[in-house]
Amino acid sequence: MMPEDITARQKQVHSSNEQERWLAAWHLAQAGKEAAPALVEALKHPDAVVRYWAAVGLGHAGDKAAAEPLRAALRDESGDVRVAAAEALVRLGDQQQGVQGLIAALEHPSEWVRLRGLQAIERLGPLAKDALDAARKAAKADAGYPGRMAEHFAAGGNETPGGKEPKKGKRRSQ
Numbered sequence: 001m002m003p004e005d006i007t008a009r010q011k012q013v014h015s016s017n018e019q020e021r022w023l024a025a026w027h028l029a030q031a032g033k034e035a036a037p038a039l040v041e042a043l044k045h046p047d048a049v050v051r052y053w054a055a056v057g058l059g060h061a062g063d064k065a066a067a068e069p070l071r072a073a074l075r076d077e078s079g080d081v082r083v084a085a086a087e088a089l090v091r092l093g094d095q096q097q098g099v100q101g102l103i104a105a106l107e108h109p110s111e112w113v114r115l116r117g118l119q120a121i122e123r124l125g126p127l128a129k130d131a132l133d134a135a136r137k138a139a140k141a142d143a144g145y146p147g148r149m150a151e152h153f154a155a156g157g158n159e160t161p162g163g164k165e166p167k168k169g170k171r172r173s174q
Helices: 003-012 018-030 033-042 048-061 064-073 079-091 095-105 111-141 145-154
Strands: none
Touching: 003 018, 003 033, 018 033, 018 048, 033 048, 033 064, 048 064, 048 079, 064 079, 079 095, 079 111, 095 111, 111 145
16 A cells, blocks of 8 residues: 555544444555554544554554554453454564453453454464463353354364364364
8 A cells, every 4th residue: 555545544544434434444454564653543543443453454564563552452442452452462473462362352241352352362373372271261161152162272272163173274164
């Protein structure tokens, strides 16, 4: 994305139209390292969807200068933003803070936030290995869908709930 495109998207993030705002935040999240300063600024936006995409984008941008703003986002009022920030921190090399954020998500009152935390642990694989014990504990304590999803962690982390190894190169569906 060209610098002028980033500037245009950064302005659109402040639109009164929520769809325009969310789409602009999504575009910034896809823009890479060049958009990191705009994404750091978007982490302060009043709209949780914009903050979520900012955290996602910072994780993919790979700009280690974003680590401190992402650590602050671990205290965001939105559980989804906290999970995205935690996953981004792991991607940036701060496994300790990021994994702690994912573990905290597994105890969130919202089933959706718990599920997002588990999905992040699964996506990160070996990078989030320290969260596997917490995921196993979550499987026992959560009677909802996140608990059922976490059951495969209790089986060793690399098995599907049916006990079969997933095929290499293909995503398994649940």
